Amino acid sequence: MNRGSLLRIGEVAKMYHLSVELLRYYDKIGLLKPEIVDSDSGYRYYGVKQLEHLNLIRFARTMDIPLERIAKYFHNPQVENLLDMLNEQQAALERQKREILSLQHKLKDKVNQINGVLNNSLGRIRYQKEKACLILPVASGIQERKHLDWGQYIRKMKPLYKQLLTDTANIGIGLSKELLEEESFLCYDQVFLILNSSDERKEYLLGKKEKVHEIPAQKYVSITYPGGNEKAPEYYRQIQQWMKARRLKAAGAAQEIHRGGYDIGKKDESFITEIRVPVE
Structure with a gap:
């Protein structure tokens, strides 16, 4: 063969903005063999066929197709096999797209959660409309607040619920409308996970097949304070007094949500709690 029509490895590397070492590696694993290798100098020479293969390799790698899958195609380079490889990767990219979208939702939730703590003055009552949310019941039945132990509920959770809790869901307890009206703040009758609502x-x-209760966007009287659920009764009383002064009534169960731990400058308070009471 006339070597004048062939390109040396350095020329190919420069033309494709690749390293010589990478082309040698492709040769080593059998992905892209040179047209000829000079027996005396060891120089590798590439022809049009190799350049066509390299074009496909670069495109496939741009699409994040593994080298092993590309090599599998070159073992039987039929157009049907090429379509199979590309369709497989298209499906894989769709899965990645959904995973990235899910991660974006989780990141947005966490940022909003932290901003919510920073933007809401601790101990100040708010009256505002909140976004829709999803409630996943974990346990029910009236319990005394002094016996509240998050660990016992977390241990009994389904694996799916534990995964949600490690992502962006918050755990909380509920007080029914009846308990609120009776001012029975030392009790609770529901344990739940709460997370922002989305169609996905x-x-x-x-x-x-989970029991999901979607609470629509509605108005709440709420308060965020440093500390745990043991401090909640005093804040419920503040909310009740505030509502009575404005002739507002509870429209449903209160949500008492553990918002996680943040550095708020108080050594004796390791986390944040939010109480939300829906109003008519």
């Missing part, structure tokens, strides 16, 4: 999440959970 709702469909996913329903697909898992």
Whole structure:
């Protein structure tokens, strides 16, 4: 063969902005063999066929197709096999897209959660409309607040719920409208997970046949304070007094949500709690 029509490895590397070492590696694993290798100098020479293969390799790698999958195609380079490889990667990219979208939701939730703590003055009562949320019941039945032990509920959770809790869901307890009206703040009658509502999440959970209660966007009287659930009764009383002064009534169960731990400059308070009471 006339070597004048062939390109040396350095020329190919420069033309494709690749390293010589990478082309040698492709040769070593059998992915891209040179047209000829000079027996005396060891120089590798590439022809049009190799350049066409390299074009496909670069495109496939741009699409994040593994080298092993590309090599599998070159073992039987039929157009049907090429389409199979590309369709497989298209499906893989769709899965990655959904995973990235899910991560974006989780990141947005966490940022909003932290901003919510920073923007809401601790101990100040708020009256505002909150976004829709999803409630996943974990346990029910009236319990005394002094016996509240998050660990016992977390240990009994389904694996799916534990995964949600490690992502962006918050755990909380509920006080029914009846308990609120009786001012029985030393009790609670529900343990739940709460997370922001989205069509994707709702469909996913329903697909898992989970009991999901979607609470629509509505107005709440709420307060965020440093400390745990043991301090909640005094804040419920503040909310009740505030509501009575404005002739507002509870429209449903209160949500007492553990918002996680943040550095708020108080050594004796390791986390944040939010109380939300829906109003008519």
